[in-house]
Structures are given as structure tokens and as C-alpha cells.
Amino acid sequence: MTSAAAVFGLLQGIIRKYAENYRDLESEVEFHDSLGRSAADKIKNYYVWASFAEKALNKIGHNHVKTIRGSIETQNFFRFDNQDRNKLRNFFGTQDNFIIGFVFRNQLRKSVPNLLDGFKIFTQNNPDAKAKLLLHTHWSEGWDILKLLKEKNIERTDILTTYFCSSCNRYDIKPFEGQKIKCKFCNQNNSSETTNVKNGVDERQLNEIYNLMDVYCHPFTSGGQELPIQEAKLTELVTLVTNYSCGEDCCTDESGGLPLDWTEYREPGTQFIKATTSPISISSQIEKVYKMPEEEKRSKEKKSRQFVLENYSIEKIGKQFEDLIDSFSDVEFDYKKEQEIRNIHFEPDNSLPDKEWVESLYENILGHYSNYHLAHPYIGKVKDRANDIFISPYKLFSDTKWLFRANRSSFLETKSRKE
Secondary structure (H helix, E strand, O other), rough: OOHHHHHHHHHHHHHHHHHOOOOOOOOOOHHHHHHHHHHOOOOOOEEEHHHHHHHHHHHHHOOOOEEEOOOOOOOOOOOOOOHHHHHHHOOOOOOOOEEEEEEEEOOEOOOOHHHHHHHHHHHHHHHHHOOOEEEEEEOEEEEOOOHHHHHHHOOHHHHHHHEEEEEOOOEHHHHOOOEEEOOOOOOOOEEEEEEOOOOOOOHHHHHHHOOOOOEEEEOOOOOOOOOOHHHHHHOOOOEEEOOOOOHOOOOOOOOEEEEOEEEEEEOOOOOOOEEEEEEHHHHHHHHHOOOOOHHHHHHHHHHHHHHHHHHOOOOHHHHHHHHHHHHOOOOOOOOOOOOOOOOOOOOOOHHHHHHHHHHHHHHHHOOOOOOOOOHHHHHHHHHHHHHHOOOOHHHHHHHHHHHHOOOOOOHHHHHHHHH
């Protein structure tokens, strides 16, 4: 069992790498429609993150495909007792408000315009709620939220956001006031901006932010898991989630969620099915939670946390992997394999056509050539990216050679952006 646990640790790293590199592939269906279907026949133990993907593959005959969800650390997120919740809300001046929260990277696949429309309908129908929409995100990427507020005639003071100070590492919750502003805690000029991937809250602080909310709302076009949904559930919030893609798992009654209706649209170019979430459904489900009797609401909130503990915790997911690994028969492996010699100084001929250019990497860096499905239109991006970012072909090749097997350009582009 010890060896299985060790392998599980390695698998978790692989899973995180998988998630990181697939974050631009916005739907499980997109992945499985291409690489997934061709691989499913050849993989005995094939696992996906969402039942949505499992059902899609089962439907086309791959009945051995099963769901194992991405694991989450459950100790970091929990509900405060009422006294601490009230103290926190008093500190940020939200004690009299009904807070709808959304934690997200400001990407276009997060349905911010739809949420704003739904929020506006709810506030018009329920003025006594004194509702505030808390957008925990960065305001200088993705959607131009300020412009959307003006366009939709929504008061800026009704939309809260998270400011984080890079000097004292404290956060503040307030309406948007611009970027690089003075921190009210340490008085450092130009140190506070909306939370982002470079400067943002830690898990302890994020848990506090979830505890400021009365309900969590997550409208999106599609996704692989959407981690903030599970974090919100761990803090015992009713979660409103678009009933599409991975959202299907987290909007059921047993999950402590409520479904948001959506309409299909097609992504230009790829033709992938996407969801545009109904603002009317958003408003209706927010109102349902707002008017829900306290006993019913607390029952649903407790379901939210229990659902994550049973379906996403490291203990549950780890046990599934341990049982799987322990079920494998013993094999003999030669650990004395000699290290292959690499020509790290090879400079490719950039005048070569795309396919030949990549083949030359194999021949001159590895010393041999294998057929890794290189005849693909995206290979041109491989060569262009290597030239554009001025990294050595060996560095590019050694870090990403497995990507050619997968035949997906977005992997390489993701990796290249990090260099």
C-alpha cells in the first residue's frame, strides 16, 4: 500500500499538469471528441473528471470510461460560526446586505454579462434584500466589468471586489476604485489592486471571503471542474451552477446546488457546443435562496459540504487510485537503462517545411526519428513559437516532446507562455 500511495502522489502531480495544460480546452467534450475517442479504445483504465464526459464517451460505446474527480484539500475551507461570520461582515460593512459571490479568473468563458443581468433583475424584484454582488477576480483582464456596469446601468457601489496589497498582504472588500491604489491598512501608495494570479489572497483569506457570502453563483460556458464551486460548497454555501459540462455534477439537490438554465451556442471556428446562462434563471435561483426558509437552507448548505467530502476529498480520491494501483499485477522493470545522449546544441534549419522541421529535432537531438503523428496543421505554430520566444530548440523539445504525441497545439502554447 505504501508504494501505491507514493504512486498516487505522482499521479496527483500529473493530474495537476493535465489540468494546467488543458485549461484552455474549455469543455470535456472538446477533449474527448478528438484525442479522447481515439485513445479510449487503447486505454484499459480510462478516467475523466466529470460525469458529463463519462456519459459522452459511454454514449459512443466506451463503457469502460469512469469518473474520478479532481481532488481538493478540504481542510482549508469551512463555515465560520455565526458569531465570527457576523464579526467579519461587520468589519467590511456588509452586515445588512445579501451577498451573492463569484470567485473566478476573469476569462471570457465565465459568464459575467449574464450574471450582471441576472443580478440586476433580482435587485429590481427584491429591493429589500440590499443585495451586493461580490466578484473576486481581476478587473484588468478578460471582461471589461466597469464598462459592462455602465452599459447595464448598474450602480458601481452594488458590485464589490477583492483588493490585495502586495506590501502588507492584507485584503479589502469594496467597490472598484481603480488599480494600484493606496492600501488603507499599511498606507503604502500604489500597492493595492484587484486580486490576480501574481498577487492574491491565500487559502485562509479566501475562506473568509466565502464566509462573507450568502449564496454562490457560478455561470460559465463550459469547464473541466471549476474548483471554486467545490470550495464554496465546503464553506456550506448553496451553489448556483450552469447545468452544463462539469456543472451538471454540482447543481443537483444531492450536491447542495441549484441548476441554472442555459441556451446552446456554437464557438466560432471549432463548432464546440457552449452554454450561455439565462439571466432570468440566475435571478430566479438567487431569489429562491433569498426566500428559502432558514431550516431548509441550512439543510441544503450542509449537503454542499458533505457532497465535496464524499466526492472530491484527497482521502476519497486517493483511495480510488490506491485500490486501482493495488489491483495491478506485479511487473519487472529494468531501472538500469542507460541515459540517452542528447545533442543540446543543435540549431534547426528554419527554412524547412513544418513537418520536416520537427522531424529534424528528433533526428538531431535524439539521434533517431519516431512517428508521433506529426503531420498536423498546428505544427507550424510549434516552429513559430520557438522562433518568437528565443528559447533553444532543445529546451522547447525536451520540455514538450510528449505534446507531439497528443497532437494538441494549445499544450505547447501554454508551455511556451511560461518560458
